[in-house]
Every structure is written in structure tokens, then in C-alpha cells.
Amino acid sequence: MTKNKIKEVAYRQLAEKGYDRATLSSIAKEVGIKTPSIYAFYKSKEDVFMAVYKDLLEDYYSYIKCVIGKIKNSTVKEQLYEILIGLSHYHLTQPEKTQAYTKLAFFLAPTLNSEIQETFSEMEKDLCKLLENTFASGIEKEEIKNQPIEDLIASFLCLMDGIFLELIYYQEDKFKRRLEQVWSIYWNGISKES
Amino acid sequence: MTKNKIKEVAYRQLAEKGYDRATLSSIAKEVGIKTPSIYAFYKSKEDVFMAVYKDLLEDYYSYIKCVIGKIKNSTVKEQLYEILIGLSHYHLTQPEKTQAYTKLAFFLAPTLNSEIQETFSEMEKDLCKLLENTFASGIEKEEIKNQPIEDLIASFLCLMDGIFLELIYYQEDKFKRRLEQVWSIYWNGISKES
Amino acid sequence: MTKNKIKEVAYRQLAEKGYDRATLSSIAKEVGIKTPSIYAFYKSKEDVFMAVYKDLLEDYYSYIKCVIGKIKNSTVKEQLYEILIGLSHYHLTQPEKTQAYTKLAFFLAPTLNSEIQETFSEMEKDLCKLLENTFASGIEKEEIKNQPIEDLIASFLCLMDGIFLELIYYQEDKFKRRLEQVWSIYWNGISKES
Amino acid sequence: MTKNKIKEVAYRQLAEKGYDRATLSSIAKEVGIKTPSIYAFYKSKEDVFMAVYKDLLEDYYSYIKCVIGKIKNSTVKEQLYEILIGLSHYHLTQPEKTQAYTKLAFFLAPTLNSEIQETFSEMEKDLCKLLENTFASGIEKEEIKNQPIEDLIASFLCLMDGIFLELIYYQEDKFKRRLEQVWSIYWNGISKES
DNA sequence: CATGAATGAGCCTTCATTCAT
DNA sequence: AATGAATGAAGGCTCATTCAT
Numbered sequence: 001m002t003k004n005k006i007k008e009v010a011y012r013q014l015a016e017k018g019y020d021r022a023t024l025s026s027i028a029k030e031v032g033i034k035t036p037s038i039y040a041f042y043k044s045k046e047d048v049f050m051a052v053y054k055d056l057l058e059d060y061y062s063y064i065k066c067v068i069g070k071i072k073n074s075t076v077k078e079q080l081y082e083i084l085i086g087l088s089h090y091h092l093t094q095p096e097k098t099q100a101y102t103k104l105a106f107f108l109a110p111t112l113n114s115e116i117q118e119t120f121s122e123m124e125k126d127l128c129k130l131l132e133n134t135f136a137s138g139i140e141k142e143e144i145k146n147q148p149i150e151d152l153i154a155s156f157l158c159l160m161d162g163i164f165l166e167l168i169y170y171q172e173d174k175f176k177r178r179l180e181q182v183w184s185i186y187w188n189g190i191s192k193e194s
Numbered sequence: 195m196t197k198n199k200i201k202e203v204a205y206r207q208l209a210e211k212g213y214d215r216a217t218l219s220s221i222a223k224e225v226g227i228k229t230p231s232i233y234a235f236y237k238s239k240e241d242v243f244m245a246v247y248k249d250l251l252e253d254y255y256s257y258i259k260c261v262i263g264k265i266k267n268s269t270v271k272e273q274l275y276e277i278l279i280g281l282s283h284y285h286l287t288q289p290e291k292t293q294a295y296t297k298l299a300f301f302l303a304p305t306l307n308s309e310i311q312e313t314f315s316e317m318e319k320d321l322c323k324l325l326e327n328t329f330a331s332g333i334e335k336e337e338i339k340n341q342p343i344e345d346l347i348a349s350f351l352c353l354m355d356g357i358f359l360e361l362i363y364y365q366e367d368k369f370k371r372r373l374e375q376v377w378s379i380y381w382n383g384i385s386k387e388s
Numbered sequence: 389m390t391k392n393k394i395k396e397v398a399y400r401q402l403a404e405k406g407y408d409r410a411t412l413s414s415i416a417k418e419v420g421i422k423t424p425s426i427y428a429f430y431k432s433k434e435d436v437f438m439a440v441y442k443d444l445l446e447d448y449y450s451y452i453k454c455v456i457g458k459i460k461n462s463t464v465k466e467q468l469y470e471i472l473i474g475l476s477h478y479h480l481t482q483p484e485k486t487q488a489y490t491k492l493a494f495f496l497a498p499t500l501n502s503e504i505q506e507t508f509s510e511m512e513k514d515l516c517k518l519l520e521n522t523f524a525s526g527i528e529k530e531e532i533k534n535q536p537i538e539d540l541i542a543s544f545l546c547l548m549d550g551i552f553l554e555l556i557y558y559q560e561d562k563f564k565r566r567l568e569q570v571w572s573i574y575w576n577g578i579s580k581e582s
Numbered sequence: 583m584t585k586n587k588i589k590e591v592a593y594r595q596l597a598e599k600g601y602d603r604a605t606l607s608s609i610a611k612e613v614g615i616k617t618p619s620i621y622a623f624y625k626s627k628e629d630v631f632m633a634v635y636k637d638l639l640e641d642y643y644s645y646i647k648c649v650i651g652k653i654k655n656s657t658v659k660e661q662l663y664e665i666l667i668g669l670s671h672y673h674l675t676q677p678e679k680t681q682a683y684t685k686l687a688f689f690l691a692p693t694l695n696s697e698i699q700e701t702f703s704e705m706e707k708d709l710c711k712l713l714e715n716t717f718a719s720g721i722e723k724e725e726i727k728n729q730p731i732e733d734l735i736a737s738f739l740c741l742m743d744g745i746f747l748e749l750i751y752y753q754e755d756k757f758k759r760r761l762e763q764v765w766s767i768y769w770n771g772i773s774k775e776s
Numbered sequence: 777c778a779t780g781a782a783t784g785a786g787c788c789t790t791c792a793t794t795c796a797t
Numbered sequence: 798a799a800t801g802a803a804t805g806a807a808g809g810c811t812c813a814t815t816c817a818t
Contacts, residue, residue, distance in 0.1 A: 002798080020214035024792065036793080037799050045792065147379070154372045155379035162356030178348045185341070185349035189383015196781075217808065230810075231782050239809065390802075408602035411787065424789075425803050433788065535767070542760045543767035550744030566736045573729070573737035577771015584777085606813065618814080619778050627813065 003041040005031050011052045015099035019049060053104045056097060057119045063090050064123065068130050076138035077191065080156065081183060087160060088179060091167045098167065131156055145192050152190060159186055197235040199225050205246045209293035213243060244310070247298045250291060251313045257284050258317065262324050270332035271385065274350065275377060281354060282373060285361045292361065325350055339386050346384060353380055391429040393419050399440045403487035407437060441492045444485060445507045451478050452511065456518050464526035465575060468544065475548060476567060479555045486555065519544055533580050540578060547574055585623040587613050593634045597681035601631060635686045638679060639701045645672050646705065650712050658720035659773065662738065663765060669742060670761060673749045684750065713738055727774050734772060741768055 009030045013022035024045055028035040042048045067086035071079045091098040135152045138144035144152070163182065166175055203224045207216035218239055222229040236242040261280035265273045285292040329346045332338035338346070357376065360369055397418045401410035412433055416423040430436045455474035459467045479486040523540045526532035532540070551570065554563055591612045595604035606627055610617040624630045649668035653661045673680040717734045720726035726734070745764065748757055 018214075020212070023790080025790080033798095034800050035791090036795090036801085039793075040798055145382075147382075148375075151375040151379055154375040158353065158356035158360060158372065158376045160356070161359040162352035162354070165355040165359055166352060178352065181342075181345040181348040182352045185345055185383055186380075188339075188341075189379055218810090219808070227781090228783055229808090230784085230812090233810070234781055406602070408600075412789090413787075421802095422804055423787095424791090424805085427789070428802055533770075535770075536763075539763040539767055542763040546741065546744035546748060546760065546764045548744070549747040550740035550742070553743040553747055554740060566740065569730075569733040569736040570740040573733055573771055574768075576727075576729075577767055605811080607811080615777095616779050617812090618780085618816090621814075622777055 002031070002033065002037075006033075006038055006041060006048065007051050007055065010048050011056065011100045012096060014049065014052060014103055015096040018103045022049075024048075049104065052100065054119070056101050056104070057123070059097070060090065060101070061119065061123050061126075064127065068126075076134055076141065076143045077187060079134050080187070084160070084163060084179065084183060088163065088167060088175070091164070092172055092175075102168065127157075128153055142192055144190050147190070155186075155190075196225065196227065196231070200227075200232055200235060200242065201245055201249065204242050205250065205294045206290055208243065208246060208297055209290040212297045216243075218242075243298060246294065248310055248313070250295050250298070251310060251317070253291065254284070254295070255313060255317050258321065262320075270328055270335065270337045271381060273328050274381070278354070278357060278373065278377060282357065282361060282369070285358070286366055286369075296362065321351075322347060336386055338384050341384070349380075349384075390419065390421065390425070394421075394426055394429060394436065395439050395443065398436050399444065399488045400484055402437065402440060402491055403484040406491045410437075412436075437492060440488065442507070444489050444492070445511070447485070448478070448489070449507060449511050452515065456514075464522055464529065464531045465579065467522050468575070469571060472548070472551060472567065472571060476551065476555060476563070479552070480560055480563075490556070515545075516541060530580055532578050535578070543574075543578075584613070584615065584619075588615075588620055588623060588630065589633055589637065592630050593638065593682045594678060596631065596634060596685055597678040600685045604631075606630075631686065634682065636701070638683050638686070639705070641679070642672070642683070643701065643705045643708075646709065650708075658716055658723065658725045659769060661716050662769070666742070666745060666761065666765060670745065670749060670757070673746070674754055674757075680749065709739075710735055724774055726772050729772070737768075737772075 006027065009027050010022060013027055013030070016022075024038055025035045027048075028038055038048065042051065064086070067083060071082045074082065131153045132149055135144060135149045135156075139146050139149070159182070163179060166178060170178065200221060203221050204216060207221055207224070210216075218232055219229045221242075222232055232242065236245065258280070261277060265276045268276065325347045326343055329338060329343045333340050333343070353376070357373060360372060364372065394415060397415050398410060401415055401418070404410075412426055413423045415436075416426055426436065430439065452474075455471060458474075459470045462470065519541045520537055523532060523537045523544075527534050527537070547570070551567060554566060558566065588609060591609050592604060595609055595612070598604075606620055607617045609630075610620055620630065624633065646668070649665060653664045656664065713735045714731055717726060717731045721728050721731070741764070745761060748760060752760065
């Protein structure tokens, strides 16, 4: 289906060149159609990239839900570690998605339509709820030191953000080593037996 | 001096709209000159933004050196905390600089001329050296648990990166609260008395 | 067809003003379209004039082949004279073509794409072969003094070149008189009965 | 003197790139001054190239007068041959001058100011007078067949034009051979003993 | 003399978009 | 569903020229 091909090419070029440089004509060329044909499927350039962004978010959302699902029965330590690993894995195996995501986030950000905004905050909420449960059970099971759950969540999210940035900056090898170092310090910080 | 005014306007528009949308004509208009006049001072659009980037980096560099200078005689805990606060303060008080910086980093990144690359890696080296000393002395003075200094540095840099990202995403109030939460967890993680 | 109209206007303006002064905007204006529309048919200014040049060459080539065809059964004297007259006729009746041709030759010369180069040398080769036959038969039939055919060709080509230049410099009347004078001397020089 | 340096650079760039591409700024750069400084010596771009053209013509004129002076006491055959050789020598030894000359002739031609026009026709007149004398004496001395002097002049000028064009097209070696061939045929055509 | 600053005009080109087919 | 033709808007850039210093 041409409509999907357009979206895919758009997302690939977005990752590579950013919104402004991912021209409709360069997208059309890669798809193998003429530029005006795009308008048979999308009503504007913004429309194309809105679709791209929505897809990207949904893909990420479902991946995260999947990761969360898999770790239900592990220890807290394993759970948190798996989240970080899952997150890294997602970006490491499909760096183009990450790049596209980043670029859209930086460029469309102020214009984000409400539907997308919603998906985004829903995602964050889900993740927070999960972390809340995880940390609560960690404290209960005495895997984790007793401390404000809100703080724990904030620090874990910050950890995720830092890791995300380093994902972009560093090569895979270097990144993986850093991830281990960072995780080890972090876990020592919150765990009881430290 | 018009040359500087151009640079300043360029940096402001870069922060606001990004490289592609910060057109020479819109810059000229804001400066109050005609577009071709820009070419009396810079030989191309890229040249203008190279200058902007260089300035940005140097400004940041000198700020960081300044922060580092101020904290020489504090405890390790204070030192680390001051670095985070200093970093945050820089970005919070001049968010435009941060945004400009971010946008240039994403766009010029692969083309960065060598001079800029150098300033950048020099900056990182300086910071690493400082952290190395700080952590080493922290371990020696038994403020910090004995653990690989390299790991400590990695985790602190990751913390900084995470904070940097949240600086962009969150409003100042929310950010400051999160910073405290994150710092508290982090320090607990590495300090001895925890 | 707009594409052809563009080419024709381009060639007329080239003749009149030369490559640099034949701007795309002035061409578009004369064609009755807006400048960017040109890009629907040609991918650059150079591309437009490449097409012009190619046409010009082909037109000239086919004309020359036609002249050559017509004179097969004449005496050698008539043949040579007809070539000069044919050549002059071509340029006199369509001076714009000559001027366009001249201007492109001077401007694109070093950049001439290979296809054009080929047409050009093919044309020269054809003409040389014809002259060779003509002169050979002239000597055989004793219309022409026995002398190196190569020299005869060289001198005839030089004659053509000289005539070509004078075609540009002089008014038609003056030119025609000079042509007769020059031809008479030339023929006396090579013919037997002189 | 800067004024002369400007003129020289202008002429060199004219030869290389033609009028439109020989920008004042590129001239200034090569001279080692800033563009507006040119206006201290010439009142416009056209003015600069007018001066160039005038110089070129005068230089050529004086050279031709010199050639003419040297051949006063030779045979007619030698005289004519020397003119051709002199002409060729001038262009072969300073091809830049020829190119500049050609380009200006093709581009300024319709605009040539009257002073230059005058020099030009004066030059032609001088040359014609010389040829008239030469041919008259050639006929008198029976070196040349008796034929209208006007025709002889026309054919010799045409020969010169043809040679001039070939000077531009062919490499020096090839050109020299062709010159000999052409001359030999030409002389045979007009001389008595043929 | 020379130049720094500025500019109006204009060039080639690209882009998103429309519309008739 | 697709495209050829066309375009308004704009972009980066160069040029000849002016003018105050």
C-alpha cells in the first residue's frame, strides 16, 4: 500500500535529515512516485509527519507495555534492570526510530496535536504506575531502602533520560559499558544491602 | 557592532526555530539590515551559525570552569551538588542558549568543524579530570564508598545528561523539585553513611 | 509544447545577449510562464542551454548533409562554390542561430558534454571526407592542379573559417561582394586553367 | 601603479572568463585591494574594460605597424608571408591577449564607444593601404597575376580571418602545419609563376 | 587613496501546493 | 490513484555601486 510506503520513507528521511530537509519531493523520489501523488493520501506535509509521529509513539508504547508484561514475576532488581535493558534494546536495534522520534520531538514539539500529546502522557502515566508498584513492592520486600516512592520514580526516570541521551551520543560498545557502570551505582544507591 | 548583533539574533532565532527556519532574511530583518549585508561579515549562512556555536561552547566552557573554580574548598558532597546546581542554573537562567545549543548540536553535528570539536572534547576532558579528583578525594576522606572511580564518573555524567534532558522538558518549578529528589537518591547511593 | 518554447526563447536570447545575460527569468517572461516552471522541463539553466546547443548542432549538421547531397552531380568548381554559398546562406538567413552557436561555443566550450563533442567532430569528419572526394575527383578530371589533397582541404577549411568570421562582421551586401572576390581568387589559385 | 594593475588583471580575467564572469570583486581580490577601491580609478565596470580594450587594440596596432615597418624592403611574397607569420606570432605568443580581445569583441561589440571604433577602423585602413601598395607593386613587378587589387585585398583579409579563427581552435603544432598548407595554396593562387 | 558598511537588483533554485486530466 | 504543468513564496547568494570615514 502506497500510503504506508510514504509513511515509512518519511520516517526514515526524518531520522536522517530532520523535518525541514525531508522534502516531499525527496520522499516521493524514494517511494517511486511523483510528488503530487502524496496528496492523494495525506493532505499536507505536516499530515504525513503527524502520522509518522503517531506510529512511532504507538510502536514505542506497545514495546514498553510488552517489556512491562514480561517482567511481572521477577525480583525488583531484575525488573528495573530489565526496563533499562529493554529501553536500550529498543533504541539500539532500531536507531532510526530513535532518531526520527528525537527529531520530531524537537521540531514539532510545540505543535503536537492533542491526540499525540495524549498518547505521550498516557505512556508516561503507565510507566509511572508500573514503577510505583515496583518500588512499593521493593520496599515491602525489603529489597529497597525505605524512602519516598515519588523520589524513587523521579530518579529512575532521570536515569532513563540520561541513558537515552547517551544512547544517542556514544557508540554501542561504549554505551553498553557505561550502562552497566551506571546501573551498578544506581542500584547500590537504592538497594538495602548496599 | 553589526557583526555581533547578527550573531546574537542568529542565536536567538536558532533557539526558537532551528537552523533551517532561522533564515538569513529573517535574521536581517530583526537586526534591521538587508539580507545581503550579512555577507559583509560572514561568508555564508553556515559561517554565521558556526560562529554562534563557537560562542555558545566557549560561553558554556568558561561558565563551567568558573563553577569548578568556586567549589575547590568544599566537601565532596557540596562539590558534586554545586556542579549540578551550577549546570541547572546556567540552563535555567538562559534557556535560549540551551535551546540554541541543542538545535545546533543536532544539525551541525556531523559537520562540526575541527576547532569546535576540539573545544568540545577539551571541555569533557576537563570535567572528567575534575570529577576524578573529586571522587578520589571523596573516597580518601571516606565521604564516598570505595568503588571504581570510572564507574562513579560514568554515573555522574549520566545523571547530568538526564538532568539536562529534564531541564528541557519540565517547567522550572517541577524541574527543581525533581532535581532535589534525584540528587538525594544519587548521593545516598554513593555516600558512605547511607 | 512549453518545453520547446522555452528552448526556442532561450536560443533567441542566447543569440542576443549571451549565456550570462539570458537569465531564466527573462526567458520565462518571454515564454509567458513563471521562472520556476522552467524546472518542470529542465533541471538547470545549463541543462536548458545544453539542449539549445544540441539542437543547433543537429540543425546545422542536417543542413550541411543536405547541401552535400544536392551537389553530388556538379563540376568540382560548382561543388566547392555551392558549399560556400550553402554555408553563407545558412548563416545569412538565420543569423540568430549563428550568433547563438557562436556564443555557446565560446562559453560552454570547455564543458561541452561528450554527446555534443561527438556530433561536432562527426560533422567535421563528414565534411572532410566530402572535400577529399571532391578534390580527388577534381584532380583526376584535371579541373584542379595536382597538389596535396590534405593541403587543399586545409586551405578550403581556412577559407570557410574566414568567410564565417566575415559573415559576423560585415553587413549582408558587403559580405556578398567580398565572398565573390574571395572565391574568385581562391578558385584561380587551385584551378588548372589559371 | 594600482590603476594599471587593475587593468592588467581585468584583461587576464576577461581572457579567462569573459566580461560577465570577470567580476570587480574577483579582480580586486587578485589585485590585492578591496572592490570599492577600483572606483578610485575607474568610474564603472564598463570603464575598466573600455580601458582594457583600448590598450589591447593599441598594442595590436603598434605591433602591426612594427611588422609592416620591418618588411618594407622584401619581395611581395615575403611581405605577405611575413604579415601572416607576424599575425600568428602575436597571437601564439600571447594567447591571453587574443582571448581577451575576442571576448570583448563579442560582448562589447555593439556598445563600443566611438574612440575605440575609430582606432579599429584606422587599423583596418592602414592595413588595407599597406596591402594595396604591396599588391600594386607585386603586379607591377610581375610577381603577382594582374587582377583587381580590391579582390586581392579582400581575399587576403579573409585569409587572415580564417587563420585567426584556426589560431583559436587548433593547438600550436597543428596550427603551424595548417598555416603552411594554406599559405602555399594561397600564394600559388595569386602568384604569376604558378 | 582606500575601505568598511550597506544596499537594490537580480540570479538560480527548491518547496509545498493546486488543478485539470 | 496518479501525474504533468504550473506557481507563489521564499531561500541563499553575488554583483555593481554608493557613501561616509
